[in-house]
Amino acid sequence: MKKLLVVDDEMEICEFLKLFFEERGFLVDTALTGQDAVALVESKHPHVILLDINMPGMDGMMTLKLVKQKYPQVKVIMVTALETREKIEEAMRAGADNYITKPLSLEYLEKDVQEKVAHLALSNQPSA
Amino acid sequence: MGASLFVFGACTIYLLPFLPKNFSGAKWIAHPLFPVFLMTLICIAAYKPLDFFYSEIFKRVLFKRKSFIHMSLIHLAEELRLVLDLQELANLVVNTFGEVLHLKMVAMVVPNLAKESFEIASGFGWSVTDYRRVHLAQNAALISLIQESGPHVLVRNSVVRAEAWQEANRLAHEFDMLQAGWIIPLFLKENLVGLLGFSAEQSDRTFDKTDFHFFREFAAALAKNVHNALTVRELKAANLELQDTQSRLVQAAKLSAIEQLATGLAHEIHNPLTIISGKAQILLLQKERAPLDERVEEVLKTIVKQTKRAADITRKLLMFSQGSGAPKEMLRLEQVLQDTLALVSYQTSLEGIELTQSIGPNIPRLYANVHEIREVFLNLVLNAVQSIGARGGKIHVEIRYLNRERIIEIQVSDTGRGIEKENVEKLFNPFFTTRHDALGLGLFVTKQIIHRYGGSIRVESRAREGSLFIICFSDAQTFATGSTEENASLPSLYLSQEQ
Numbered sequence: 001m002k003k004l005l006v007v008d009d010e011m012e013i014c015e016f017l018k019l020f021f022e023e024r025g026f027l028v029d030t031a032l033t034g035q036d037a038v039a040l041v042e043s044k045h046p047h048v049i050l051l052d053i054n055m056p057g058m059d060g061m062m063t064l065k066l067v068k069q070k071y072p073q074v075k076v077i078m079v080t081a082l083e084t085r086e087k088i089e090e091a092m093r094a095g096a097d098n099y100i101t102k103p104l105s106l107e108y109l110e111k112d113v114q115e116k117v118a119h120l121a122l123s124n125q126p127s128a
Numbered sequence: 129m130g131a132s133l134f135v136f137g138a139c140t141i142y143l144l145p146f147l148p149k150n151f152s153g154a155k156w157i158a159h160p161l162f163p164v165f166l167m168t169l170i171c172i173a174a175y176k177p178l179d180f181f182y183s184e185i186f187k188r189v190l191f192k193r194k195s196f197i198h199m200s201l202i203h204l205a206e207e208l209r210l211v212l213d214l215q216e217l218a219n220l221v222v223n224t225f226g227e228v229l230h231l232k233m234v235a236m237v238v239p240n241l242a243k244e245s246f247e248i249a250s251g252f253g254w255s256v257t258d259y260r261r262v263h264l265a266q267n268a269a270l271i272s273l274i275q276e277s278g279p280h281v282l283v284r285n286s287v288v289r290a291e292a293w294q295e296a297n298r299l300a301h302e303f304d305m306l307q308a309g310w311i312i313p314l315f316l317k318e319n320l321v322g323l324l325g326f327s328a329e330q331s332d333r334t335f336d337k338t339d340f341h342f343f344r345e346f347a348a349a350l351a352k353n354v355h356n357a358l359t360v361r362e363l364k365a366a367n368l369e370l371q372d373t374q375s376r377l378v379q380a381a382k383l384s385a386i387e388q389l390a391t392g393l394a395h396e397i398h399n400p401l402t403i404i405s406g407k408a409q410i411l412l413l414q415k416e417r418a419p420l421d422e423r424v425e426e427v428l429k430t431i432v433k434q435t436k437r438a439a440d441i442t443r444k445l446l447m448f449s450q451g452s453g454a455p456k457e458m459l460r461l462e463q464v465l466q467d468t469l470a471l472v473s474y475q476t477s478l479e480g481i482e483l484t485q486s487i488g489p490n491i492p493r494l495y496a497n498v499h500e501i502r503e504v505f506l507n508l509v510l511n512a513v514q515s516i517g518a519r520g521g522k523i524h525v526e527i528r529y530l531n532r533e534r535i536i537e538i539q540v541s542d543t544g545r546g547i548e549k550e551n552v553e554k555l556f557n558p559f560f561t562t563r564h565d566a567l568g569l570g571l572f573v574t575k576q577i578i579h580r581y582g583g584s585i586r587v588e589s590r591a592r593e594g595s596l597f598i599i600c601f602s603d604a605q606t607f608a609t610g611s612t613e614e615n616a617s618l619p620s621l622y623l624s625q626e627q
Binding site for chain 2: 010012013016017019020054081101102103104105106107
């Protein structure tokens, strides 16, 4: 089962993304804060995380660093309304696998998430 | 003197035969030595009165000229008290001094504190380009000598003769640099506030004690005026710097406020847009399972498209508010212009303003900070929008490249209310505005940015008819610094645009 974690402080965004990806055969968890996200990564071990950068409290950038430190193999796609070059570069340096901007193109997002999962499956095969 | 005595004597001899008869009969008159005797007598008697007469005439003619010179210069010194502009003061001094004393060259030298040197402020008999090149360091031999000797007038030949050869050489060189045979130092108490150097037309011209005395008096009066003018100049410079700093601070505060606003706005707007667009997309994607009504599908597509458009606008606003510290890059001006116009197009359409643009072929890229160039466009277009107001009108922006002059020209014209004649000059001053709700920094900042890139901006305007702003980026360096790769890609780029 493909596991996805959606992290966004906006409940509605989490909900429609959950709906969208569940219809496409994903097991989707949602988190409204960075802290919840880190806890869910530890308990649920998602394959891919959709991570909003701008969140109150622990923001996406910090969450990304924490997650990548512990679970470098998990794929993280940053979701942002602010695509300043510096922010994107910082995220890429911290190990983000891609970034997409709001408002989201669901078609593109699905393609990207599927790619990441396929990549994971491929890299896991030899060791399995 | 001798000549007049001779004439007197000769006249006496000629007049001798006409003496009354009773005298001519006398024997002693016929004596051959008598005329000599008579002439000697006359010479002795007439010498004193004649001497007095001639010296009186001599004094009158010569001293009248001198006192005229002195009077004019004293008059000049009086007049100069009212002149506070250093340049004007220097011009007046050198020209009057040169003309009244019939000099070949006069130069007024003043200190430049910033460069720690002395420079010529104005020259009589000099070409401007020549005297601009003259710099005398604060520790130059001549300056040190003047500091030691005080307010005495220096005469080149005597000074050079009095010094040891090495020092003499340096002094001679500095005298020659100022093209001066004489130098009058301008001292205000202990401070050397300037020099007046001059040279005469004739190489053998001399000045006497009275002249030197007068020069010193004149120098003392002039030094006060020069000191005042120098103070005014410093004050003006400080004031300008203060204005500049003030406007930078206000601008920075304004920018960071916009930046904060834009960042917050982008977040607040992008999240609802993401939800609207996301949900519409989910509905749209359901058509894979159950076909949608055609009209519903159309509406959903419009929702997705329009939310993207709204997001683009906030993104542009964000782009404008950030990146003031961004590095310079090779900019396509037409691209920057289009981004700017997209941002204001909503406002212009609301106010019934027709916004048009024309882009000429082969416009070189400009090596600049995109944020700054955007600000230039935005300020000019917003200025035009405000000038037109709500009654509608036209704004036209044109970019073209003048091949022969190697100039990129940007014109922004509007059919707004124009600028009153008396305001045209003040237009680019900081904090100048004709509106109550504006800071008056837009055009000032615009000018500063343009000047930073070696460009120029001017305005042609008629009240009630509209204005035309013309920007020229003329410095070839500005846009020729791109790599050859960049330049090589230009033709195809512009070809596609022309199509």
